[in-house]
Amino acid sequence: MKRTFLLFTMLTTPSVSLADNAVNVVSWGGAYSQAQDDAFNTAFEAQTGISVNMVDADDPAVPLQAQILAGNVTTDVASLGYSDATRLCDENMLMLIDPATLRPAPDGTAAVDDFLPGGLSDCFVATDVYSTIIAYDESKFPENPPDSLADFFDTEGYPGRRGVLKEPRFTLEMALMADGVPAAQVYEILSTPEGLDRAFAKLDTIKDDAIFWEAGAQPPQLLVDGEVVMTQAYNGRIFNAAVDDGKPLKVIWDGQIYEMDGWVIPKDAPNPDDALAYVTFSTDAQALADFAMQISYGPPRKSAASLVGNYKDTDIPMTPNLPTTAQNMANALAFDNDFWVDNLAQLNERFAAWLAS
Known part of the structure; x- marks a missing residue:
C-alpha cells in the first residue's frame, strides 16, 4: 500500500481528510521521515490494515499546537522533542499514554523497565536518541x-x-x-x-x-x-x-x-485507537532496531540494541555509529x-x- 507524503506550508494544517482505519503522522521530513516510513509503516500497514499518511513539518510542535488551539485536530500522532512534548502535556493538550499498553521486550521485560531513562513520560514515548x-x-x-x-x-x-x-x-x-x-x-x-x-x-x-x-x-x-x-x-x-x-x-x-525524540497523541485526535496502535507497534524493540538501521540514531529501548544490524543494504554495521552503544555512552x-x-x-x-x- 503506497503512503501519502504531505507538506505543511502554513502554521495551521491544511484540511486532510482521513478515512477510517488510517493514521495521520506528522514528522520532521527528509531522511528522518523516510527512515520512519521504511522501518515502521510498511510492516504496520501489512499487519493491521491501517494506512499511514506521513505529513512533513519543519517543527511538528508548531502545526500541532495550532490545530489544538483552533479546535481542528487532524493529526493522530506527532514526532516531538522531549521538551515540547512535556510542555504540551503540561498544558493538557496531549493524551496520556499508559506504559502498560506498550509492548514488552522480547524477554518479557515490561516497557517501563526497558526504555532508557527519559524515554517515557506521561504523554511521550521515545523513538530515537540523537546527540x-x-x-x-x-x-x-x-x-x-x-x-x-x-x-x-x-x-x-x-x-x-x-x-x-x-x-x-x-x-x-x-x-x-x-x-x-x-x-x-x-x-x-x-x-x-x-x-x-x-x-x-x-x-x-x-x-x-x-x-x-x-x-x-x-x-x-x-x-x-x-x-x-x-x-x-x-x-x-x-x-x-x-x-x-x-x-x-x-x-x-x-x-x-x-536527547530523545518520540511520539505524542493529541487530545481529540480523529483516530485515537489507531494512533495508539501505531505508537505501540513502532516502539516495539524490533521496530526501533529497524529504525536505527535506517538512520544513525540509537534505539531508546535496551532490548533493541542487540537487534540492530547493518546500515540499510550495506555491509556497514550501525552499532558503532549509534549514540546509545555502550562504549559511546561511557x-x-x-x-x-x-x-x-x-x-x-x-x-x-x-x-x-x-x-x-
Missing part, C-alpha cells in the same frame, strides 16, 4: 588523531580552527566536561556562579580559533571546506557526510550530549531540559555578551 558530538577531519590528523572532548579544546596539540555552536546550550556543558567535570555533576556545577565562570573561562581558550555556527548543516560543510578541523555537530549529519557522501569525517563520542550527558527552561534567557544574555567581548 551533539565533536567531529573532525581525519585527513588533518593522520597520526595521533583526537579522541576526547579535551582534545577539542587543545589547540596546541591539535592546531586549527574550531566550529562552535553559537548558543550556550551544549556549549557550556561541553566546556565543563572538557575541564574535567564528570557528566553526572555538570548541571549541578553549571547552576553555580563559580561553575558558570569556569565554563566561560574554558571557552575563552578556543574563542580566538572559533568559527560559530547556527544551522545543523553547517558543521560538516565547515569540515569539508577546510574552514575548521574540529567542530561541535549533530551525530546524524556527520554519519551521512561520512557514509553517504564519502567524506573523511570522524565522530568523537567522548562527552556527547544526547562519558555521555543527558541533556537537561528543566535546567535550560529555568536558565536559558539569562545564559543567552551572558553568552551574547561573551561573544561581543
Whole structure:
C-alpha cells in the first residue's frame, strides 16, 4: 500500500481528510521521515490494515499546537522533542499514554523497565536518541588523531580552527566536561556562579580559533571546506557526510550530549485507537532496531540494541555509529531540559555578551 507524503506550508494544517482505519503522522521530513516510513509503516500497514499518511513539518510542535488551539485536530500522532512534548502535556493538550499498553521486550521485560531513562513520560514515548558530538577531519590528523572532548579544546596539540555552536546550550556543558567535570555533576556545577565562570573561562581558550555556527548543516560543510578541523555537530549529519557522501569525517563520542525524540497523541485526535496502535507497534524493540538501521540514531529501548544490524543494504554495521552503544555512552550527558527552561534567557544574555567581548 503506497503512503501519502504531505507538506505543511502554513502554521495551521491544511484540511486532510482521513478515512477510517488510517493514521495521520506528522514528522520532521527528509531522511528522518523516510527512515520512519521504511522501518515502521510498511510492516504496520501489512499487519493491521491501517494506512499511514506521513505529513512533513519543519517543527511538528508548531502545526500541532495550532490545530489544538483552533479546535481542528487532524493529526493522530506527532514526532516531538522531549521538551515540547512535556510542555504540551503540561498544558493538557496531549493524551496520556499508559506504559502498560506498550509492548514488552522480547524477554518479557515490561516497557517501563526497558526504555532508557527519559524515554517515557506521561504523554511521550521515545523513538530515537540523537546527540551533539565533536567531529573532525581525519585527513588533518593522520597520526595521533583526537579522541576526547579535551582534545577539542587543545589547540596546541591539535592546531586549527574550531566550529562552535553559537548558543550556550551544549556549549557550556561541553566546556565543563572538557575541564574535567564528570557528566553526572555538570548541571549541578553549571547552576553555580563559580561553575558558570569556569565554563566561560574554558571557552575563552578556543574563542580566538572559533568559527560559530547556527544551522545543523553547517558543521560538516565547515569540515569539508577546510574552514575548521574540529567542530561541535549533530551525530546524524556527520554519519551521512561520512557514509553517504564519502567524506573523511570522524565522530568523537567522548562527552556527547544526547536527547530523545518520540511520539505524542493529541487530545481529540480523529483516530485515537489507531494512533495508539501505531505508537505501540513502532516502539516495539524490533521496530526501533529497524529504525536505527535506517538512520544513525540509537534505539531508546535496551532490548533493541542487540537487534540492530547493518546500515540499510550495506555491509556497514550501525552499532558503532549509534549514540546509545555502550562504549559511546561511557562519558555521555543527558541533556537537561528543566535546567535550560529555568536558565536559558539569562545564559543567552551572558553568552551574547561573551561573544561581543
